[in-house]
Amino acid sequence: MFEKLKILLIQMVSYLSIYEIGLILIGFFVFIMVFTLGLLLRGRRFIARFFFFLSIVAILAAPFGLHFMMKNVFYTTDVTLTSAYPMQYTKGFFVAGNIANKGRVPINECLISVDSVRDDKDSQFMRLFNSIFPKSSFSTSIDIDIEPDSNAEFSVIIPSFEAKEPLLFRVYVDCYLSNKFTQKMQKKKQAHIENIITPKEPEVSIEINESESTEQDEEEQDLASQIPNLPDSQSGSPSS
Structure with a gap:
Protein backbone atom coordinates (compact mmCIF):
# COMPACT_ATOMS: atom_id res chain seq x y z
CA MET A 1 0.00 0.00 0.00
CA TYR A 75 -2.24 21.20 -23.12
CA THR A 76 -5.09 21.37 -25.59
CA THR A 77 -4.59 18.59 -28.14
CA ASP A 78 -6.35 17.25 -31.19
CA VAL A 79 -5.83 13.47 -31.44
CA THR A 80 -6.60 11.45 -34.57
CA LEU A 81 -6.33 7.67 -34.20
CA THR A 82 -5.43 5.73 -37.34
CA SER A 83 -5.12 2.27 -35.73
CA ALA A 84 -6.35 0.84 -32.44
CA TYR A 85 -6.69 -2.91 -31.96
CA PRO A 86 -5.60 -5.70 -29.56
CA MET A 87 -2.63 -7.86 -30.49
CA GLN A 88 -3.42 -11.40 -31.64
CA TYR A 89 -0.36 -13.41 -30.62
CA THR A 90 0.72 -11.54 -27.50
CA LYS A 91 -0.80 -9.56 -24.66
CA GLY A 92 -0.85 -5.98 -25.84
CA PHE A 93 -2.84 -3.25 -27.55
CA PHE A 94 -1.52 -1.36 -30.58
CA VAL A 95 -2.35 2.34 -30.95
CA ALA A 96 -1.19 4.69 -33.71
CA GLY A 97 -2.26 8.15 -34.73
CA ASN A 98 -1.48 11.84 -34.91
CA ILE A 99 -1.28 14.38 -32.09
CA ALA A 100 -1.70 18.11 -32.84
CA ASN A 101 -0.69 20.57 -30.12
CA LYS A 102 -3.32 23.32 -29.96
CA GLY A 103 -2.19 24.62 -26.57
CA ARG A 104 0.06 27.44 -25.44
CA VAL A 105 3.07 25.44 -24.21
CA PRO A 106 5.20 22.64 -25.72
CA ILE A 107 4.57 18.96 -24.99
CA ASN A 108 7.24 16.37 -24.27
CA GLU A 109 5.30 13.35 -22.97
CA CYS A 110 1.96 11.65 -23.57
CA LEU A 111 0.10 9.02 -21.57
CA ILE A 112 -1.71 6.49 -23.79
CA SER A 113 -4.45 4.53 -21.99
CA VAL A 114 -6.93 1.88 -23.07
CA ASP A 115 -9.92 0.88 -20.91
CA SER A 116 -11.98 -2.26 -21.32
CA VAL A 117 -15.58 -1.14 -20.69
CA ARG A 118 -19.09 -2.56 -20.47
CA ASP A 119 -21.83 -2.05 -23.01
CA ASP A 120 -23.21 1.47 -22.44
CA LYS A 121 -25.04 2.02 -25.69
CA ASP A 122 -28.41 3.00 -24.21
CA SER A 123 -27.47 4.04 -20.69
CA GLN A 124 -26.07 7.41 -19.66
CA PHE A 125 -25.44 6.09 -16.15
CA MET A 126 -23.38 3.17 -17.51
CA ARG A 127 -21.26 5.58 -19.55
CA LEU A 128 -20.44 7.54 -16.42
CA PHE A 129 -19.84 4.31 -14.51
CA ASN A 130 -17.44 3.05 -17.21
CA SER A 131 -15.49 6.31 -17.18
CA ILE A 132 -14.95 6.02 -13.41
CA PHE A 133 -14.79 2.23 -12.94
CA PRO A 134 -13.79 0.43 -16.18
CA LYS A 135 -13.48 -3.35 -16.27
CA SER A 136 -9.70 -3.00 -16.73
CA SER A 137 -7.31 -0.21 -17.58
CA PHE A 138 -3.81 -0.29 -19.07
CA SER A 139 -1.52 2.57 -19.99
CA THR A 140 1.99 3.50 -21.08
CA SER A 141 3.81 6.78 -21.63
CA ILE A 142 5.79 7.92 -24.68
CA ASP A 143 8.34 10.69 -25.14
CA ILE A 144 7.21 12.99 -27.93
CA ASP A 145 8.25 16.62 -28.48
CA ILE A 146 5.52 18.78 -30.00
CA GLU A 147 5.72 22.57 -30.12
CA PRO A 148 2.54 24.71 -30.12
CA ASP A 149 0.70 24.68 -33.47
CA SER A 150 2.63 21.55 -34.53
CA ASN A 151 1.78 17.87 -34.80
CA ALA A 152 3.56 14.52 -34.68
CA GLU A 153 2.83 10.88 -35.52
CA PHE A 154 3.02 8.18 -32.85
CA SER A 155 2.68 4.42 -32.55
CA VAL A 156 2.92 2.39 -29.37
CA ILE A 157 2.06 -1.03 -27.94
CA ILE A 158 0.36 -0.90 -24.55
CA PRO A 159 1.59 -4.01 -22.69
CA SER A 160 -0.38 -6.57 -20.64
CA PHE A 161 -3.70 -5.94 -22.41
CA GLU A 162 -5.63 -9.17 -22.93
CA ALA A 163 -8.59 -9.22 -25.33
CA LYS A 164 -11.81 -10.70 -23.94
CA GLU A 165 -15.22 -11.01 -25.53
CA PRO A 166 -17.23 -8.84 -25.82
CA LEU A 167 -14.40 -6.58 -26.96
CA LEU A 168 -15.39 -3.03 -25.99
CA PHE A 169 -12.65 -0.52 -25.31
CA ARG A 170 -11.86 3.19 -25.16
CA VAL A 171 -8.55 4.88 -25.90
CA TYR A 172 -7.40 8.04 -24.11
CA VAL A 173 -4.42 10.25 -24.98
CA ASP A 174 -3.29 12.74 -22.34
CA CYS A 175 -0.30 14.96 -23.16
CA TYR A 176 1.62 17.33 -20.92
CA LEU A 177 4.98 18.97 -20.25
CA SER A 178 6.76 16.64 -17.84
CA ASN A 179 9.76 17.49 -15.69
CA LYS A 180 10.97 13.86 -16.13
CA PHE A 181 11.16 13.35 -12.36
CA THR A 182 9.90 9.77 -12.61
CA GLN A 183 12.46 8.87 -15.30
CA LYS A 184 15.28 10.39 -13.26
CA MET A 185 14.26 8.40 -10.18
CA GLN A 186 14.09 5.18 -12.22
CA LYS A 187 17.54 5.80 -13.73
CA LYS A 188 19.06 6.42 -10.29
CA LYS A 189 17.40 3.27 -8.93
CA GLN A 190 18.60 1.21 -11.91
CA ALA A 191 22.15 2.54 -11.58
CA HIS A 192 22.13 1.71 -7.86
CA ILE A 193 20.97 -1.85 -8.57
CA GLU A 194 23.66 -2.30 -11.23
CA ASN A 195 26.35 -1.09 -8.83
CA ILE A 196 25.17 -3.61 -6.23
CA ILE A 197 25.11 -6.50 -8.72
CA THR A 198 28.41 -5.65 -10.43
CA PRO A 199 30.49 -3.49 -8.08
CA LYS A 200 33.30 -1.60 -9.69
CA GLU A 201 36.80 -2.83 -8.92
CA PRO A 202 39.00 -0.22 -7.26
CA GLU A 203 41.52 1.28 -9.60
CA VAL A 204 45.12 0.63 -8.58
CA SER A 205 47.64 3.12 -9.81
CA ILE A 206 51.36 2.29 -9.74
CA GLU A 207 53.71 5.21 -9.76
CA ILE A 208 57.23 4.57 -11.00
CA ASN A 209 59.95 6.92 -9.95
CA GLU A 210 62.04 7.56 -13.04
CA SER A 211 65.13 8.51 -11.07
CA GLU A 212 65.09 5.21 -9.09
CA SER A 213 64.58 3.15 -12.23
CA THR A 214 67.47 4.96 -13.96
CA GLU A 215 69.81 4.27 -11.00
CA GLN A 216 68.85 0.58 -11.02
CA ASP A 217 69.60 0.36 -14.75
CA GLU A 218 73.05 1.94 -14.24
CA GLU A 219 73.90 -0.47 -11.39
CA GLU A 220 72.90 -3.46 -13.55
CA GLN A 221 75.10 -2.18 -16.40
CA ASP A 222 78.11 -1.76 -14.01
CA LEU A 223 77.70 -5.30 -12.72
CA ALA A 224 77.46 -6.67 -16.24
CA SER A 225 80.69 -4.85 -17.24
CA GLN A 226 82.62 -6.29 -14.24
CA ILE A 227 81.85 -9.93 -15.22
CA PRO A 228 84.66 -11.21 -17.52
CA ASN A 229 83.75 -12.79 -20.81
CA LEU A 230 84.09 -16.59 -20.69
CA PRO A 231 86.01 -18.34 -23.43
CA ASP A 232 84.14 -20.43 -25.96
CA SER A 233 85.39 -23.70 -24.39
CA GLN A 234 83.68 -22.87 -21.08
CA SER A 235 80.48 -21.72 -22.64
CA GLY A 236 77.43 -23.91 -22.94
CA SER A 237 77.73 -24.22 -26.75
CA PRO A 238 79.27 -27.47 -28.14
CA SER A 239 82.75 -27.29 -29.74
CA SER A 240 83.51 -28.81 -33.08
Whole structure:
Protein backbone atom coordinates (compact mmCIF):
# COMPACT_ATOMS: atom_id res chain seq x y z
CA MET A 1 0.00 0.00 0.00
CA PHE A 2 2.75 2.44 0.95
CA GLU A 3 4.74 1.57 -2.18
CA LYS A 4 1.72 2.23 -4.44
CA LEU A 5 1.10 5.57 -2.72
CA LYS A 6 4.77 6.48 -3.19
CA ILE A 7 4.61 5.66 -6.92
CA LEU A 8 1.42 7.72 -7.29
CA LEU A 9 2.99 10.74 -5.58
CA ILE A 10 6.12 10.50 -7.75
CA GLN A 11 3.97 10.38 -10.89
CA MET A 12 1.95 13.40 -9.74
CA VAL A 13 5.13 15.38 -9.10
CA SER A 14 6.42 14.38 -12.54
CA TYR A 15 3.33 15.92 -14.18
CA LEU A 16 4.03 19.36 -12.68
CA SER A 17 5.92 21.77 -14.91
CA ILE A 18 6.86 25.37 -14.17
CA TYR A 19 3.43 26.48 -15.44
CA GLU A 20 1.46 24.31 -13.02
CA ILE A 21 3.75 25.26 -10.15
CA GLY A 22 3.18 28.94 -11.00
CA LEU A 23 -0.61 28.46 -10.94
CA ILE A 24 -0.40 26.66 -7.59
CA LEU A 25 1.66 29.51 -6.11
CA ILE A 26 -0.81 32.10 -7.45
CA GLY A 27 -3.74 30.20 -5.92
CA PHE A 28 -1.93 29.94 -2.59
CA PHE A 29 -1.14 33.67 -2.68
CA VAL A 30 -4.83 34.49 -3.33
CA PHE A 31 -5.84 32.28 -0.40
CA ILE A 32 -3.37 34.01 1.94
CA MET A 33 -4.51 37.47 0.84
CA VAL A 34 -8.23 36.73 1.29
CA PHE A 35 -7.71 34.95 4.61
CA THR A 36 -5.57 37.86 5.88
CA LEU A 37 -8.30 40.33 4.94
CA GLY A 38 -10.75 38.25 6.94
CA LEU A 39 -8.46 38.45 9.97
CA LEU A 40 -7.95 42.21 9.60
CA LEU A 41 -11.70 42.82 9.30
CA ARG A 42 -12.74 40.42 12.03
CA GLY A 43 -14.35 43.32 13.90
CA ARG A 44 -16.99 43.46 11.18
CA ARG A 45 -18.67 40.11 11.41
CA PHE A 46 -20.39 39.95 8.04
CA ILE A 47 -17.38 41.12 6.00
CA ALA A 48 -14.97 38.89 7.94
CA ARG A 49 -17.18 35.83 7.41
CA PHE A 50 -17.49 36.69 3.73
CA PHE A 51 -13.70 36.77 3.26
CA PHE A 52 -13.27 33.55 5.26
CA PHE A 53 -15.85 31.94 2.98
CA LEU A 54 -13.98 33.19 -0.10
CA SER A 55 -10.70 31.72 1.23
CA ILE A 56 -12.35 28.32 1.64
CA VAL A 57 -13.81 28.55 -1.88
CA ALA A 58 -10.36 29.45 -3.25
CA ILE A 59 -8.80 26.34 -1.68
CA LEU A 60 -11.58 24.02 -2.88
CA ALA A 61 -11.66 25.49 -6.39
CA ALA A 62 -7.88 25.38 -6.90
CA PRO A 63 -7.72 21.75 -8.24
CA PHE A 64 -10.62 22.37 -10.63
CA GLY A 65 -9.09 25.63 -11.86
CA LEU A 66 -5.73 23.92 -12.38
CA HIS A 67 -7.39 21.09 -14.33
CA PHE A 68 -9.30 23.57 -16.50
CA MET A 69 -6.15 25.53 -17.33
CA MET A 70 -4.21 22.36 -18.17
CA LYS A 71 -6.93 20.95 -20.43
CA ASN A 72 -8.16 24.11 -22.15
CA VAL A 73 -5.16 26.46 -22.18
CA PHE A 74 -1.83 24.71 -21.68
CA TYR A 75 -2.24 21.20 -23.12
CA THR A 76 -5.09 21.37 -25.59
CA THR A 77 -4.59 18.59 -28.14
CA ASP A 78 -6.35 17.25 -31.19
CA VAL A 79 -5.83 13.47 -31.44
CA THR A 80 -6.60 11.45 -34.57
CA LEU A 81 -6.33 7.67 -34.20
CA THR A 82 -5.43 5.73 -37.34
CA SER A 83 -5.12 2.27 -35.73
CA ALA A 84 -6.35 0.84 -32.44
CA TYR A 85 -6.69 -2.91 -31.96
CA PRO A 86 -5.60 -5.70 -29.56
CA MET A 87 -2.63 -7.86 -30.49
CA GLN A 88 -3.42 -11.40 -31.64
CA TYR A 89 -0.36 -13.41 -30.62
CA THR A 90 0.72 -11.54 -27.50
CA LYS A 91 -0.80 -9.56 -24.66
CA GLY A 92 -0.85 -5.98 -25.84
CA PHE A 93 -2.84 -3.25 -27.55
CA PHE A 94 -1.52 -1.36 -30.58
CA VAL A 95 -2.35 2.34 -30.95
CA ALA A 96 -1.19 4.69 -33.71
CA GLY A 97 -2.26 8.15 -34.73
CA ASN A 98 -1.48 11.84 -34.91
CA ILE A 99 -1.28 14.38 -32.09
CA ALA A 100 -1.70 18.11 -32.84
CA ASN A 101 -0.69 20.57 -30.12
CA LYS A 102 -3.32 23.32 -29.96
CA GLY A 103 -2.19 24.62 -26.57
CA ARG A 104 0.06 27.44 -25.44
CA VAL A 105 3.07 25.44 -24.21
CA PRO A 106 5.20 22.64 -25.72
CA ILE A 107 4.57 18.96 -24.99
CA ASN A 108 7.24 16.37 -24.27
CA GLU A 109 5.30 13.35 -22.97
CA CYS A 110 1.96 11.65 -23.57
CA LEU A 111 0.10 9.02 -21.57
CA ILE A 112 -1.71 6.49 -23.79
CA SER A 113 -4.45 4.53 -21.99
CA VAL A 114 -6.93 1.88 -23.07
CA ASP A 115 -9.92 0.88 -20.91
CA SER A 116 -11.98 -2.26 -21.32
CA VAL A 117 -15.58 -1.14 -20.69
CA ARG A 118 -19.09 -2.56 -20.47
CA ASP A 119 -21.83 -2.05 -23.01
CA ASP A 120 -23.21 1.47 -22.44
CA LYS A 121 -25.04 2.02 -25.69
CA ASP A 122 -28.41 3.00 -24.21
CA SER A 123 -27.47 4.04 -20.69
CA GLN A 124 -26.07 7.41 -19.66
CA PHE A 125 -25.44 6.09 -16.15
CA MET A 126 -23.38 3.17 -17.51
CA ARG A 127 -21.26 5.58 -19.55
CA LEU A 128 -20.44 7.54 -16.42
CA PHE A 129 -19.84 4.31 -14.51
CA ASN A 130 -17.44 3.05 -17.21
CA SER A 131 -15.49 6.31 -17.18
CA ILE A 132 -14.95 6.02 -13.41
CA PHE A 133 -14.79 2.23 -12.94
CA PRO A 134 -13.79 0.43 -16.18
CA LYS A 135 -13.48 -3.35 -16.27
CA SER A 136 -9.70 -3.00 -16.73
CA SER A 137 -7.31 -0.21 -17.58
CA PHE A 138 -3.81 -0.29 -19.07
CA SER A 139 -1.52 2.57 -19.99
CA THR A 140 1.99 3.50 -21.08
CA SER A 141 3.81 6.78 -21.63
CA ILE A 142 5.79 7.92 -24.68
CA ASP A 143 8.34 10.69 -25.14
CA ILE A 144 7.21 12.99 -27.93
CA ASP A 145 8.25 16.62 -28.48
CA ILE A 146 5.52 18.78 -30.00
CA GLU A 147 5.72 22.57 -30.12
CA PRO A 148 2.54 24.71 -30.12
CA ASP A 149 0.70 24.68 -33.47
CA SER A 150 2.63 21.55 -34.53
CA ASN A 151 1.78 17.87 -34.80
CA ALA A 152 3.56 14.52 -34.68
CA GLU A 153 2.83 10.88 -35.52
CA PHE A 154 3.02 8.18 -32.85
CA SER A 155 2.68 4.42 -32.55
CA VAL A 156 2.92 2.39 -29.37
CA ILE A 157 2.06 -1.03 -27.94
CA ILE A 158 0.36 -0.90 -24.55
CA PRO A 159 1.59 -4.01 -22.69
CA SER A 160 -0.38 -6.57 -20.64
CA PHE A 161 -3.70 -5.94 -22.41
CA GLU A 162 -5.63 -9.17 -22.93
CA ALA A 163 -8.59 -9.22 -25.33
CA LYS A 164 -11.81 -10.70 -23.94
CA GLU A 165 -15.22 -11.01 -25.53
CA PRO A 166 -17.23 -8.84 -25.82
CA LEU A 167 -14.40 -6.58 -26.96
CA LEU A 168 -15.39 -3.03 -25.99
CA PHE A 169 -12.65 -0.52 -25.31
CA ARG A 170 -11.86 3.19 -25.16
CA VAL A 171 -8.55 4.88 -25.90
CA TYR A 172 -7.40 8.04 -24.11
CA VAL A 173 -4.42 10.25 -24.98
CA ASP A 174 -3.29 12.74 -22.34
CA CYS A 175 -0.30 14.96 -23.16
CA TYR A 176 1.62 17.33 -20.92
CA LEU A 177 4.98 18.97 -20.25
CA SER A 178 6.76 16.64 -17.84
CA ASN A 179 9.76 17.49 -15.69
CA LYS A 180 10.97 13.86 -16.13
CA PHE A 181 11.16 13.35 -12.36
CA THR A 182 9.90 9.77 -12.61
CA GLN A 183 12.46 8.87 -15.30
CA LYS A 184 15.28 10.39 -13.26
CA MET A 185 14.26 8.40 -10.18
CA GLN A 186 14.09 5.18 -12.22
CA LYS A 187 17.54 5.80 -13.73
CA LYS A 188 19.06 6.42 -10.29
CA LYS A 189 17.40 3.27 -8.93
CA GLN A 190 18.60 1.21 -11.91
CA ALA A 191 22.15 2.54 -11.58
CA HIS A 192 22.13 1.71 -7.86
CA ILE A 193 20.97 -1.85 -8.57
CA GLU A 194 23.66 -2.30 -11.23
CA ASN A 195 26.35 -1.09 -8.83
CA ILE A 196 25.17 -3.61 -6.23
CA ILE A 197 25.11 -6.50 -8.72
CA THR A 198 28.41 -5.65 -10.43
CA PRO A 199 30.49 -3.49 -8.08
CA LYS A 200 33.30 -1.60 -9.69
CA GLU A 201 36.80 -2.83 -8.92
CA PRO A 202 39.00 -0.22 -7.26
CA GLU A 203 41.52 1.28 -9.60
CA VAL A 204 45.12 0.63 -8.58
CA SER A 205 47.64 3.12 -9.81
CA ILE A 206 51.36 2.29 -9.74
CA GLU A 207 53.71 5.21 -9.76
CA ILE A 208 57.23 4.57 -11.00
CA ASN A 209 59.95 6.92 -9.95
CA GLU A 210 62.04 7.56 -13.04
CA SER A 211 65.13 8.51 -11.07
CA GLU A 212 65.09 5.21 -9.09
CA SER A 213 64.58 3.15 -12.23
CA THR A 214 67.47 4.96 -13.96
CA GLU A 215 69.81 4.27 -11.00
CA GLN A 216 68.85 0.58 -11.02
CA ASP A 217 69.60 0.36 -14.75
CA GLU A 218 73.05 1.94 -14.24
CA GLU A 219 73.90 -0.47 -11.39
CA GLU A 220 72.90 -3.46 -13.55
CA GLN A 221 75.10 -2.18 -16.40
CA ASP A 222 78.11 -1.76 -14.01
CA LEU A 223 77.70 -5.30 -12.72
CA ALA A 224 77.46 -6.67 -16.24
CA SER A 225 80.69 -4.85 -17.24
CA GLN A 226 82.62 -6.29 -14.24
CA ILE A 227 81.85 -9.93 -15.22
CA PRO A 228 84.66 -11.21 -17.52
CA ASN A 229 83.75 -12.79 -20.81
CA LEU A 230 84.09 -16.59 -20.69
CA PRO A 231 86.01 -18.34 -23.43
CA ASP A 232 84.14 -20.43 -25.96
CA SER A 233 85.39 -23.70 -24.39
CA GLN A 234 83.68 -22.87 -21.08
CA SER A 235 80.48 -21.72 -22.64
CA GLY A 236 77.43 -23.91 -22.94
CA SER A 237 77.73 -24.22 -26.75
CA PRO A 238 79.27 -27.47 -28.14
CA SER A 239 82.75 -27.29 -29.74
CA SER A 240 83.51 -28.81 -33.08
